[in-house]
Amino acid sequence: MTMSSFVLLLSGLLCAANAEALYPETVLRPPSLLHDFQKNNISTSWAPGHPKEWSDKEALRYEFSDGGPYRYTSGAIFATALSSDEKFLVTVNTSNHVSVVDFATGTQVFDCTLSSTYQAEYRAVRILTGSSGYDVLVSMNYQEVQKLHLSPQGGYLGNVTVYPGGLLYEKGSPSISHNERLFITAVPTAGQYNIYNLDDPSVHLTLNNQPDDMYDASITPNDAYVVTRSYSYSGMPGSTKMWSATTGALLRDFNNTNSETLAISPDGTLLVTSLSREAVQLWSLTNATAPPTTLPFPEQTNGVQRLAWSPDGTYLAVGTYKNLLVWKLSPAPTLIQWYQIEANGHDVSGLLWLEDSKRLAYRVFGGLEIYDFESNLKYRWGSSPNSHWVDGAYMVENTILAKGKGWIGGLDGDAKVRFWEVPA
Numbered sequence: 001m002t003m004s005s006f007v008l009l010l011s012g013l014l015c016a017a018n019a020e021a022l023y024p025e026t027v028l029r030p031p032s033l034l035h036d037f038q039k040n041n042i043s044t045s046w047a048p049g050h051p052k053e054w055s056d057k058e059a060l061r062y063e064f065s066d067g068g069p070y071r072y073t074s075g076a077i078f079a080t081a082l083s084s085d086e087k088f089l090v091t092v093n094t095s096n097h098v099s100v101v102d103f104a105t106g107t108q109v110f111d112c113t114l115s116s117t118y119q120a121e122y123r124a125v126r127i128l129t130g131s132s133g134y135d136v137l138v139s140m141n142y143q144e145v146q147k148l149h150l151s152p153q154g155g156y157l158g159n160v161t162v163y164p165g166g167l168l169y170e171k172g173s174p175s176i177s178h179n180e181r182l183f184i185t186a187v188p189t190a191g192q193y194n195i196y197n198l199d200d201p202s203v204h205l206t207l208n209n210q211p212d213d214m215y216d217a218s219i220t221p222n223d224a225y226v227v228t229r230s231y232s233y234s235g236m237p238g239s240t241k242m243w244s245a246t247t248g249a250l251l252r253d254f255n256n257t258n259s260e261t262l263a264i265s266p267d268g269t270l271l272v273t274s275l276s277r278e279a280v281q282l283w284s285l286t287n288a289t290a291p292p293t294t295l296p297f298p299e300q301t302n303g304v305q306r307l308a309w310s311p312d313g314t315y316l317a318v319g320t321y322k323n324l325l326v327w328k329l330s331p332a333p334t335l336i337q338w339y340q341i342e343a344n345g346h347d348v349s350g351l352l353w354l355e356d357s358k359r360l361a362y363r364v365f366g367g368l369e370i371y372d373f374e375s376n377l378k379y380r381w382g383s384s385p386n387s388h389w390v391d392g393a394y395m396v397e398n399t400i401l402a403k404g405k406g407w408i409g410g411l412d413g414d415a416k417v418r419f420w421e422v423p424a
């Protein structure tokens with residue numbers, strides 16, 4: 001053995017050892033299920049051919065990588081987003097290389113490397129559609145957001161604009177308004193959220209919420225109001241506040257809701273906030289004196305990842321550490337599904353409703369799964385002992401539905417962007 005091959009071998013071993021140390025509970029087997037989805041008391045089962053592997057050639061429709069195959073080495077894609085018209089996919093890798101890809105052909109139409117002292121965060125890229133083209137926002141670790149303005153053909157126009165703070169990504173907040181013209185950043189050093197308007201550089205609203213270590217916000221469907229929250233793990237009480245998204249005026253103070261995450265209902269009348277690790281609370285946005293309704297979890301959890309209303313407002317899905325809970329809200333809130341995996345350090349996150357409330361997609365244990373409420377079947381694309389899979393949902397919860405193509409996917413467990421055909 002030559003010295004160089006020995007060094008290579010040794011460094012390979014060290015990398016493997018580091019991965020083990022960072023992710024001690026890595027096990028290449030699916031976790032045991034303690035509770036599963038069910039319909040009429042019959043447990044769900046896998047759809048024919050499932051679970052499938054990430055690379056399953058029969059199901060795979062689109063695959064894109066940028067420089068490297070493995071998340072913890074070079075070149076891995078950290079974040080991805082698809083424009084709402086499904087024309088352009090944008091990816092960012094670990095060296096802040098931005099690539100804009102024509103989603104119809106899979107060819108790159110623009111790329112650049114952003115110059116920054118900081119590294120782009122996982123999940124923290126957006127592409128917004130406007131009348132004069134597209135705006136790509138890349139968030140660097142709550143330090144700065146860089147904006148690139150692209151033409152309707154995806155070409156680059158003008159200079160990079162830098163905004164203070166970061167997009168709200170930890171809990172999967174879109175951080176953008178429904179009309180895709182406003183975006184929200186959090187500026188931890190200043191203890192505030194900022195709102196900017198992409199069409200009007202003079203708009204810069206400041207919302208004073210105290211500093212802490214996790215941010216989330218939700219905008220009403222008409223883009224008129226925004227609710228922000230902050231939560232302090234260091235002993236300071238958190239706060240949840242409702243503001244005008246056009247003037248920045250404080251409209252309502254919910255005080256400390258003890259929430260990690262929040263979401264406004266599709267009709268704009270209800271706000272759901274998590275309540276510590278024990279429940280969620282529903283607040284009326286039309287009656288400020290009405291007390292909240294509390295929906296307790298069947299078991300205390302260890303962190304709430306995501307609150308997802310079904311598009312028709314019929315159901316509320318809650319992804320937490322180990323659990324996925326679904327309530328039917330009318331006539332009275334009822335817990336109708338409880339999915340739970342064994343305690344091996346994995347969150348259930350990346351919730352996305354499909355076909356209104358017929359199916360629910362979620363990320364768990366390094367994979368993407370869908371539960372179909374009508375057929376009572378589950379689908380999965382995910383890791384196998386042969387894949388480059390390392391850990392669970394934490395860094396891979398960019399789930400994207402490309403409706404026009406009938407594909408579902410996004411960033412997967414080995415830092416590639418992959419889409420599969422949505423099963424009929």
Ligand SMILES: *[C@@H]1O[C@H](CO)[C@@H](O)[C@H](O)[C@H]1NC(C)=O
Pocket residue numbers: 040041
């Ligand atoms: C499901 O099972 C539970 C407990 O065994 C029972 O109380 C309930 O009535 C059953 N529901 C249906 C829809 O069969």
Ligand SMILES: *[C@@H]1O[C@H](CO)[C@@H](O)[C@H](O)[C@H]1NC(C)=O
Pocket residue numbers: 066067068074075076093094095097
């Ligand atoms: C990011 O992508 C670019 C272009 O593919 C590549 O040159 C660069 O090496 C990648 N970054 C890393 C850290 O590998």
Ligand SMILES: *[C@@H]1O[C@H](CO)[C@@H](O)[C@H](O)[C@H]1NC(C)=O
Pocket residue numbers: 157158159
């Ligand atoms: C880009 O920045 C340079 C230097 O500040 C300036 O001269 C130029 O006009 C800018 N271009 C656009 C399109 O804004």
Ligand SMILES: *[C@@H]1O[C@H](CO)[C@@H](O)[C@H](O)[C@H]1NC(C)=O
Pocket residue numbers: 253254255
């Ligand atoms: C928030 O605190 C203020 C001042 O203590 C109080 O007047 C108000 O009722 C509280 N609001 C809620 C929703 O608890």
Ligand SMILES: *[C@@H]1O[C@H](CO)[C@@H](O)[C@H](O)[C@H]1NC(C)=O
Pocket residue numbers: 287288289290291
């Ligand atoms: C608002 O809620 C309060 C407290 O539950 C209730 O007394 C009041 O009638 C409600 N107002 C309206 C307009 O529904």
